Amino acid sequence: MQKIEHGFVMTGAKPNKNAMAANAGDTATGLDAMLCFAIYGAAHAFTRAYKPLLEPLGLTYPQYLVMMALWTEDGQKVKTLGDRLGLDSGTLSPLLKRLEQSGLVKRKRDAEDERQVKITLTPQGLDLKERSSGVMAEIGKATGCNLEEAVALREALVGLKDRLEGAESE
Amino acid sequence: MQKIEHGFVMTGAKPNKNAMAANAGDTATGLDAMLCFAIYGAAHAFTRAYKPLLEPLGLTYPQYLVMMALWTEDGQKVKTLGDRLGLDSGTLSPLLKRLEQSGLVKRKRDAEDERQVKITLTPQGLDLKERSSGVMAEIGKATGCNLEEAVALREALVGLKDRLEGAESE
DNA sequence: CGCAATTCAATTGCGTGCAATAGATTTATG
């Protein structure tokens, strides 16, 4: 199996902690490149890892994320889902339409506020939660992380995200 | 400014190291969900952070990655670029066509092996390297990572990716 | 040599992501 190389941008500047420490303070040399490549690759790897597991369920990865959000709290507004997943209506509207066509959710405008659309799970949508229980276990195994690693990694990523989002004015 | 929440899937199971350690070994409870949400969010945050910086250069984020690959080594084959970036021809072909239309690269079939297409930088494509030097510095600042963090995070991500890619047979 | 298998780039089709816009509804303001 052909393995994808990583760190190729750093020809002559390997991602070695000691080597990097030599020119500390020089964050522009490729460090950010290393990070952005790594995140880019890891995110796609995650998507690819989930794909064969989700296929039998008839879900794509983003659809799975939406379903997880609904399993956690049913009847959310499109807006709420968008905020939580970081997606806008341009992405969610067609995605939810597909989930509705698959018979997993229903969309209905809120009688109180006709602007909003509430997304509720159908019985099949709820069933899918049980049927998807193996997915998380599989991925958990595939990541091969112990708890310490996973928690640390998650916190680092969330922190990174927050800093990236908060730095737009500077 | 509305901040996007994170960790919402873990209602009642906060990403707290002590809390999680209580049910160690139970990787299916949401740990993988935490990770996949975090990576998903961080990857998009990166893309969004790069966007305003790359816009003046007329590049999208994936196009920027391709250009970086070419700045590191000019004249690469489409296949090589695909391997290094983890993209296939279905993604690269149209992307490279756009870069060619922008006047940044040229595509020419290899005379030795007519199957292959070599991508070479135009003078403008090379110029862009200098003009984009500020981008890396800006992102480096925006991430707000010190070297230790960045290197550790990168290695964790690469390791995660490798494990995810290597676990398909199991 | 001749033909099948392989390799490589391009194309097609579908599903995101996201900016920009439109349309409808609610809220705020005079």
Place this chain on the structure above:
DNA sequence: CATAAATCTATTGCACGCAATTGAATTGCG
């Protein structure tokens, strides 16, 4: 009350990302 501003969903257009297919070129094997 009327009108402007804000809110929310849907649509459009463009650019990925990837599976599947096509078509051309090369390699391998008898």
